[in-house]
Amino acid sequence: LRRQARGKRREVALGIGDDCAVLRPRAGEEMVVTTDLSIEGTHFRREWHPAESVGHRCLARGLSDIAAMGAGPVAAFLSLGLPQKLPQRWVNEFLLGFLTLAKRFEVTLAGGDIAESREGVVADVMVVGAVPRGKAILRSGARAGDVIYVSGSLGGPASTLKRMFAGEKVRAKKNERHFFPEPRIAVAQKLRGVATSMIDISDGLSVDLAHICEESKVGAMVNELLLPVARNASLEDALHGGEDYELLFTARENAHVPVEIAGVAVTEIGWIERGGSVRITDLKKTRALKARGWEHFVR
Amino acid sequence: LRRQARGKRREVALGIGDDCAVLRPRAGEEMVVTTDLSIEGTHFRREWHPAESVGHRCLARGLSDIAAMGAGPVAAFLSLGLPQKLPQRWVNEFLLGFLTLAKRFEVTLAGGDIAESREGVVADVMVVGAVPRGKAILRSGARAGDVIYVSGSLGGPASTLKRMFAGEKVRAKKNERHFFPEPRIAVAQKLRGVATSMIDISDGLSVDLAHICEESKVGAMVNELLLPVARNASLEDALHGGEDYELLFTARENAHVPVEIAGVAVTEIGWIERGGSVRITDLKKTRALKARGWEHFVR
Numbered sequence: 001l002r003r004q005a006r007g008k009r010r011e012v013a014l015g016i017g018d019d020c021a022v023l024r025p026r027a028g029e030e031m032v033v034t035t036d037l038s039i040e041g042t043h044f045r046r047e048w049h050p051a052e053s054v055g056h057r058c059l060a061r062g063l064s065d066i067a068a069m070g071a072g073p074v075a076a077f078l079s080l081g082l083p084q085k086l087p088q089r090w091v092n093e094f095l096l097g098f099l100t101l102a103k104r105f106e107v108t109l110a111g112g113d114i115a116e117s118r119e120g121v122v123a124d125v126m127v128v129g130a131v132p133r134g135k136a137i138l139r140s141g142a143r144a145g146d147v148i149y150v151s152g153s154l155g156g157p158a159s160t161l162k163r164m165f166a167g168e169k170v171r172a173k174k175n176e177r178h179f180f181p182e183p184r185i186a187v188a189q190k191l192r193g194v195a196t197s198m199i200d201i202s203d204g205l206s207v208d209l210a211h212i213c214e215e216s217k218v219g220a221m222v223n224e225l226l227l228p229v230a231r232n233a234s235l236e237d238a239l240h241g242g243e244d245y246e247l248l249f250t251a252r253e254n255a256h257v258p259v260e261i262a263g264v265a266v267t268e269i270g271w272i273e274r275g276g277s278v279r280i281t282d283l284k285k286t287r288a289l290k291a292r293g294w295e296h297f298v299r
Numbered sequence: 300l301r302r303q304a305r306g307k308r309r310e311v312a313l314g315i316g317d318d319c320a321v322l323r324p325r326a327g328e329e330m331v332v333t334t335d336l337s338i339e340g341t342h343f344r345r346e347w348h349p350a351e352s353v354g355h356r357c358l359a360r361g362l363s364d365i366a367a368m369g370a371g372p373v374a375a376f377l378s379l380g381l382p383q384k385l386p387q388r389w390v391n392e393f394l395l396g397f398l399t400l401a402k403r404f405e406v407t408l409a410g411g412d413i414a415e416s417r418e419g420v421v422a423d424v425m426v427v428g429a430v431p432r433g434k435a436i437l438r439s440g441a442r443a444g445d446v447i448y449v450s451g452s453l454g455g456p457a458s459t460l461k462r463m464f465a466g467e468k469v470r471a472k473k474n475e476r477h478f479f480p481e482p483r484i485a486v487a488q489k490l491r492g493v494a495t496s497m498i499d500i501s502d503g504l505s506v507d508l509a510h511i512c513e514e515s516k517v518g519a520m521v522n523e524l525l526l527p528v529a530r531n532a533s534l535e536d537a538l539h540g541g542e543d544y545e546l547l548f549t550a551r552e553n554a555h556v557p558v559e560i561a562g563v564a565v566t567e568i569g570w571i572e573r574g575g576s577v578r579i580t581d582l583k584k585t586r587a588l589k590a591r592g593w594e595h596f597v598r
Binding site for chain 2: 013014017018019020021022023024025030031032033034035036037038039040041042043065066068069071075077079080081110111112113114115116117118119120122124126128129131133136138139140198199200215
């Protein structure tokens, strides 16, 4: 693992093998840090998700948080709790999924910890990223009159999950975003200086838009007719499904926001208003958009 | 929690409440990062360890790693997996133990994650520290002829653990180092420019000295007669017990190392040799010092 983990990032002055890793931010940069805990039964099921998908998903959650700040990833840290009876092969495939994604984004695995868990796999992933000083895109920058945008399409992963809950055996293909979500790092970096606020959609559009509104002390109106609902997904999936790992952001009305960034569609879906209420309209009727949390696999 | 977490560290530009925390290292400093996974049944038992002790211990592990680099702590991140039936009071007391220790070392709780675990408490703690650029004390700097030192005393926590395994009910007093270990941050910072290599004793002297020897490509000789064995502890506890969270370090033969640093005794316990073998002597007989791992509570 130590050998595999040795990456080329110059910011990682010292990786696995000492009491700590040593990170050396470049001049004029600050570091962003996120941590995501994934627990078997809550965030994934071994009978549904191949180990490679679990490894990919655990790291993708963190990379998506880095993207949501407009930052670029630098290093990852992996803490693994493994039940005694877990086959070594499962661990190897988990690491394959994790390290393949890390390599693609030039993220160095710089540390971690392994311990025995009593039941089920536990993976806590910390990702450190870098962003030019003062340029991180926060949740708190939205202002009344800003336009709301979303990258890619929404609801696809939730619709896949629904099929599995209905008993369907879904093959974990590499292009199936539920199994192999794609963090929007490249899109996010192009949004620095453009987006006034940003978040990644992990809990569902309704919840994550509410987070932006709360932190920015504003309200929002979503135009239902504009929502980029994924093929095979319902409006419900797109609004509340979660695990899309798309970027939800705002920009000034007069800002130039391309309809495609880094090969990913960017869609205008509404606007920011005064007040604190989040609503949705089909231009005939308007209703409150209730924040309905992503409840993982606990049902 | 968010309110409690707001610390005063200037290096934490943005704490809990966004997709990531933002850390702003001071000019000329680099960051050290460590992560420690603590799992109920493996690292602690709810029937033995009060929640306050568990919270303290989880953070102390990370702070001790920061000390082992000669660094100072800045921010902590806490990922908690909690079983559904866990009383809220347990969580509150865990946080009390965690945050009391954090406050004492001026560490800001800058982020984290909470999820439901199927069985048992899981706590992954990440600590970020700062050290002047290039000044981190590594495991790899020991050279033949260096003197080996250890802070404090050894074996105390292991002897407490043994008593509990023997069925004794031990009260978790604040001055009982098994329950409330003391990270040697102040000692460590005084050792920058003095220590040639350093590690904290978490797995036991025999294991951690072997780590220094391996990374430095040297051997070592421990003088059994000099070991600062804790009161009520055996030589065995001191050599292999673990969880001492004392500092084990080397310095050049001609370096000035005080016998007490920041109120903590510092004891010379042996010397570094060429070759790769780690041995122990009572000046009559010499034998190999086998690295016997700390096996936590799995017996």
